[in-house]
Amino acid sequence: MSPDIxxxxxxxxxxxxxxxxxxxxxxxxxxxxxxxxxxxxxxxxMVFRKVFGYNDTxxxxxxxxxxxxxxxxxxxxEREQAENYAYQLQRWRLQTILEKDD
Amino acid sequence: xxxxxNAGACKQFWKKMIEFSLQVECHxxxxxxxxxxxxxxxxxxxxxxxxxxxxxxxxxxxxxxxxGLKEEAKGDRNALARLLKxxxxxxxxVEVEEDDVDDLLRGLTEIRFTIRKTxxxxxxxxxxxxxxxxxxxxxPEVRIGYFSYLLMAEIQERLIEExx
Numbered sequence: 723m724s725p726d727i728x729x730x731x732x733x734x735x736x737x738x739x740x741x742x743x744x745x746x747x748x749x750x751x752x753x754x755x756x757x758x759x760x761x762x763x764x765x766x767x768m769v770f771r772k773v774f775g776y777n778d779t780x781x782x783x784x785x786x787x788x789x790x791x792x793x794x795x796x797x798x799x800e801r802e803q804a805e806n807y808a809y810q811l812q813r814w815r816l817q818t819i820l821e822k823d824d
Numbered sequence: 825x826x827x828x829x830n831a832g833a834c835k836q837f838w839k840k841m842i843e844f845s846l847q848v849e850c851h852x853x854x855x856x857x858x859x860x861x862x863x864x865x866x867x868x869x870x871x872x873x874x875x876x877x878x879x880x881x882x883x884x885x886x887x888x889x890x891x892g893l894k895e896e897a898k899g900d901r902n903a904l905a906r907l908l909k910x911x912x913x914x915x916x917x918v919e920v921e922e923d924d925v926d927d928l929l930r931g932l933t934e935i936r937f938t939i940r941k942t943x944x945x946x947x948x949x950x951x952x953x954x955x956x957x958x959x960x961x962x963x964p965e966v967r968i969g970y971f972s973y974l975l976m977a978e979i980q981e982r983l984i985e986e987x988x
Contacts, residue, residue: 759949
């Protein structure tokens with residue numbers, strides 16, 4: 723197989739795939755914590771402080787949003803980091819989802 | 825044989841403990857603990873992570889995600905098992921190694937979720953969140969479940985106060 727043939731058969735799909743991947747990675751993702759009836763308020767505040775490094779005021783504000791509105795957007799940014807945060811929050815048993823920030 | 829008592833040799837055996845007494849009558853704790861043992865055995869079966877996965881369309885990621893959470897939860901259950909087996913817990917005394925606190929906090933949360941899904945499944949979320957479920961007409965397992973749920977919360981609250 724000549725190099726030209728190789729290039730003509732493979733170049734297009736690779737380019738499309740990488741464009742899709744770039745777009746997916748470039749789209750910001752939201753890390754959202756949902757309310758639950760089990761976790762204690764001071765537990766949730768502690769987890770937000772530990773996972774995001776938030777101070778007490780900011781962590782309490784997000785906890786109150788979760789409690790009163792049913793959910794709070796804790797962080798927005800690239801997907802890999804969003805997954806990392808979601809995993810840590812779920813490790814602490816907080817109900818967490820990811821959504822595209824459209 | 826000589827024992828080396830210098831600071832370096834002893835350091836590895838010295839672990840900081842967090843200790844406190846619960847504001848709960850001992851006879852209540854002693855009545856609850858056998859039930860806690862049963863709930864603990866149940867928690868590994870009840871607590872599935874599947875419903876926790878973020879809504880992403882990637883089965884391979886979902887599998888490794890859930891496997892990772894399950895594996896790490898073992899440490900949490902071990903910390904909770906150590907607490908429940910502690911000889912001083914029936915007398916209201918909690919003693920936890922500082923290194924175990926995070927695991928124990930998560931283990932306590934897990935068993936509270938288990939109690940919620942089993943003994944307290946007939947109790948509404950609003951009643952549970954308000955802390956005032958009507959227990960007078962409830963079955964004994966609901967009442968014991970609720971007191972277990974509160975006891976675990978009390979331990980969690982006190983632990984958080986100690987470390988924050």
